[in-house]
Amino acid sequence: MEKDSLVKVTFFIENICLNSEFNLIDIEHSNNSGSTRLVIFIDKEGGVDLDDCVKFNELVNESGKLDEIIDASYTLEVSSPGPKRPLKDLSDYVRFKGKKVKVKLLKPAEGTSKKVFIGTIEEVVDNKISINDSGKIFFVLYEDILKANLNL
Numbered sequence: 001m002e003k004d005s006l007v008k009v010t011f012f013i014e015n016i017c018l019n020s021e022f023n024l025i026d027i028e029h030s031n032n033s034g035s036t037r038l039v040i041f042i043d044k045e046g047g048v049d050l051d052d053c054v055k056f057n058e059l060v061n062e063s064g065k066l067d068e069i070i071d072a073s074y075t076l077e078v079s080s081p082g083p084k085r086p087l088k089d090l091s092d093y094v095r096f097k098g099k100k101v102k103v104k105l106l107k108p109a110e111g112t113s114k115k116v117f118i119g120t121i122e123e124v125v126d127n128k129i130s131i132n133d134s135g136k137i138f139f140v141l142y143e144d145i146l147k148a149n150l151n152l
Contacts (some may be wrong), residue, residue: 098122100120
């Protein structure tokens with residue numbers, strides 16, 4: 001799938017989410033022998049189950065617009081992000097305060113040589129996240145985060 005098409009798909013899916021109870025977490029795509037596989041990861045307050053995935057798939061299919069954006073054969077899958085849900089936005093850290101996470105940084109956090117933290121989100125103030133890793137509090141800047149996931 002071309003980058004331009006992926007941008008259009010993302011915009012389309014975000015619009016569906018704006019008009020529903022769901023949040024877009026991620027979109028993965030792969031191309032295999034002329035066919036595109038599109039996996040949409042969604043979430044909502046309280047989590048998603050199989051019925052939610054079916055409902056979201058129906059919302060996408062009822063619009064009919066995805067066929068206009070992707071002009072090749074494709075397979076659409078809708079999924080929950082699972083127990084190792086990625087944290088994409090600063091609001092995710094606020095939402096999951098008190099939950100265990102694994103955070104990888106681009107560079108070591110200030111005052112330490114650590115770049116990987118596994119611990120509980122204690123507080124989020126502005127763009128600074130405090131993480132309790134093995135009983136010690138570390139402060140991580142949001143812009144220094146390379147990758148983060150829930151670690152349930």
